[in-house]
Amino acid sequence: MDPxxxxxxxxxxxxxxxxxxxxxxxxxxxxxGGLIRRENVLNTLFLSFxxxxxxxxxxxxxGYDMVFxxxxxxxxxxxSNPFFNGVLESGALSSYAPTxxxxxYAVFQMTFAAITVALIxxxxxxxxKFSAWLAFVPLWLTLVxxxxxxxxxxGGWLFQMGVLxxxxxxxxHLSSGVAALAMVLLVGIRKNAKLLPHHLGYSVIGTGLLxxxxxxxxxxSALGASNLAxxxxxxxxxxxxxxxxxxxxxxxxxxxxxxxxxxxxxxxxGLATITPAAGYVNVTSALIIGFVSSIxxxxxxxxxxxxIGYDDxxxxxxxxxxxxxxxxxxVGIFATPLINSAIKGGVIAGNPAQxxxxxxxxxxxxxxxxxxxxxxxxxxxxxxxxxxEEEHEVQGLDINLHEESGYRLS
Amino acid sequence: xxxxxxxxxxxxxxxVKQALEEIGCLGMTVKEVKGRGIQLGITESYRGTxxxxxxxxKTQVEIVAKTEEVEKIVDTIVKNAQTGCIGxxxxxxxxxxxxxxxxxxxxxxxxx
Numbered sequence: 280m281d282p283x284x285x286x287x288x289x290x291x292x293x294x295x296x297x298x299x300x301x302x303x304x305x306x307x308x309x310x311x312g313g314l315i316r317r318e319n320v321l322n323t324l325f326l327s328f329x330x331x332x333x334x335x336x337x338x339x340x341x342g343y344d345m346v347f348x349x350x351x352x353x354x355x356x357x358x359s360n361p362f363f364n365g366v367l368e369s370g371a372l373s374s375y376a377p378t379x380x381x382x383x384y385a386v387f388q389m390t391f392a393a394i395t396v397a398l399i400x401x402x403x404x405x406x407x408k409f410s411a412w413l414a415f416v417p418l419w420l421t422l423v424x425x426x427x428x429x430x431x432x433x434g435g436w437l438f439q440m441g442v443l444x445x446x447x448x449x450x451x452h453l454s455s456g457v458a459a460l461a462m463v464l465l466v467g468i469r470k471n472a473k474l475l476p477h478h479l480g481y482s483v484i485g486t487g488l489l490x491x492x493x494x495x496x497x498x499x500s501a502l503g504a505s506n507l508a509x510x511x512x513x514x515x516x517x518x519x520x521x522x523x524x525x526x527x528x529x530x531x532x533x534x535x536x537x538x539x540x541x542x543x544x545x546x547x548x549g550l551a552t553i554t555p556a557a558g559y560v561n562v563t564s565a566l567i568i569g570f571v572s573s574i575x576x577x578x579x580x581x582x583x584x585x586x587i588g589y590d591d592x593x594x595x596x597x598x599x600x601x602x603x604x605x606x607x608x609x610v611g612i613f614a615t616p617l618i619n620s621a622i623k624g625g626v627i628a629g630n631p632a633q634x635x636x637x638x639x640x641x642x643x644x645x646x647x648x649x650x651x652x653x654x655x656x657x658x659x660x661x662x663x664x665x666x667x668e669e670e671h672e673v674q675g676l677d678i679n680l681h682e683e684s685g686y687r688l689s
Numbered sequence: 690x691x692x693x694x695x696x697x698x699x700x701x702x703x704x705v706k707q708a709l710e711e712i713g714c715l716g717m718t719v720k721e722v723k724g725r726g727i728q729l730g731i732t733e734s735y736r737g738t739x740x741x742x743x744x745x746x747k748t749q750v751e752i753v754a755k756t757e758e759v760e761k762i763v764d765t766i767v768k769n770a771q772t773g774c775i776g777x778x779x780x781x782x783x784x785x786x787x788x789x790x791x792x793x794x795x796x797x798x799x800x801x
Contacts, residue, residue, distance in 0.1 A: 473738075473740060474735040474736055474738060475733070475735065475740060476735060530734075530737075533737060534734045534737060534739060535734075536734065538734055538735070540735055540736060541736065541737075544736060577737065580736050580737060581736055581737025581738065582737070585738065594736065
């Protein structure tokens with residue numbers, strides 16, 4: 280039976296695409312923007328916005344093909360339609376989601392690519408040259424994101440091995456989290472590395488937009504207006520909620536008072552962790568996943584980071600990286616064909632081998648992302664230079680890099 | 690002529706302003722400042738790390754007055770800004786050499 284376009288699926292996927300766009304612009308932007316010093320707010324917001332633009336352009340020139348087109352040796356896709364030539368004109372349906380147009384699948388996937396790169400910015404804020412970031416985005420997108428996304432989602436070798444990543448635990452969170460770590464080691468510790476958010480209100484708005492948009496991210500990854508989408512939406516929300524509650528509990532136990540930033544961070548940890556599992560697990564699993572992940576991330580951020588001493592300014596590794604790892608492993612444990620008949624399931628479904636595949640993916644993707652990101656960073660550092668002059672860092676990036684001020688209050 | 694610089698709790702500004710108005714002292718300049726005396730600071734906590742913040746928000750009120758009115762003004766401020774707890778603030782009085790009213794160019798005590 281030939282696939283035909285479903286207007287219900289297409290409508291939902293159009294909305295999901297828009298939801299995920301909202302997550303980057305301005306979700307992540309605002310979330311990060313509230314956490315840094317007021318003199319750097321515009322630069323911080325800018326990093327997310329400019330990332331979205333660069334990825335948007337490159338994706339439709341060659342990016343979509345490199346990830347999703349005909350597989351070459353399990354490593355990368357062939358660039359069969361540069362500049363997306365003919366695809367829109369043909370009205371072809373997607374081979375990955377046969378009830379929606381190929382163009383729609385492509386633009387939906389573009390939003391994932393964009394947010395993955397934008398997430399990394401949170402680690403290097405307040406001290407990275409804008410020109411260095413402009414060079415970083417296309418290089419990382421092409422050399423790190425595209426191969427990894429192809430391996431996991433585009434029919435590449437990890438996909439062929441049976442790895443499960445519903446909406447991006449490996450492709451988005453692990454890859455960006457580990458990349459953040461590599462960049463942080465290169466760009467160095469800020470002169471003022473204290474976390475004193477200048478406007479937590481922005482972070483609240485950012486988190487709200489992220490949570491809202493995440494329904495597009497996870498439920499949209501069901502690729503249709505289906506039961507699976509509903510299931511994904513519910514477990515996503517459950518994990519977020521448990522994540523928030525767990526972090527609030529950790530705050531109370533460790534520092535005496537529940538904090539709003541803690542609540543927001545916990546929700547995001549919950550959301551990020553459920554991402555690879557959203558279409559494979561049930562509510563009970565989601566409760567556990569959200570709770571456990573938030574606690575681990577809490578300690579990664581409050582104890583591990585100060586212990587090792589790296590300046591991952593906004594905890595991209597501590598929250599996204601860690602969540603990517605935990606969530607990907609959780610899939611190996613909690614995935615069940617009762618939720619998604621297309622899979623064999625994980626440990627609880629009597630298929631412990633899945634956990635092994637997940638672990639392999641984490642190790643390989645983690646190493647790949649770290650090493651290649653580090654190399655990219657080194658090349659940029661040797662040519663353009665990664666870090667701003669000390670004087671600019673102290674005075675603030677908005678005035679020095681952009682000749683703008685975030686708060687001209689008169 | 691004297692300059693009276695007073696640092697008070699921000700929530701006391703309305704009371705002090707009202708009371709000064711009642712004794713005929715209308716002119717003033719008000720600034721929001723941060724500072725400390727012997728009042729201990731507060732602790733803020735972000736992602737599990739505590740930060741001591743010991744410069745607390747205060748309000749600084751500056752008044753220039755004729756020497757004979759200073760005592761009345763000081764008494765009014767003290768009575769209305771006082772809570773009895775550490776952190777009530779201070780008043781500093783210093784001499785003023787000259788006062789000029791910009792609108793008319795008047796000088797001296799009449800320009801206050």
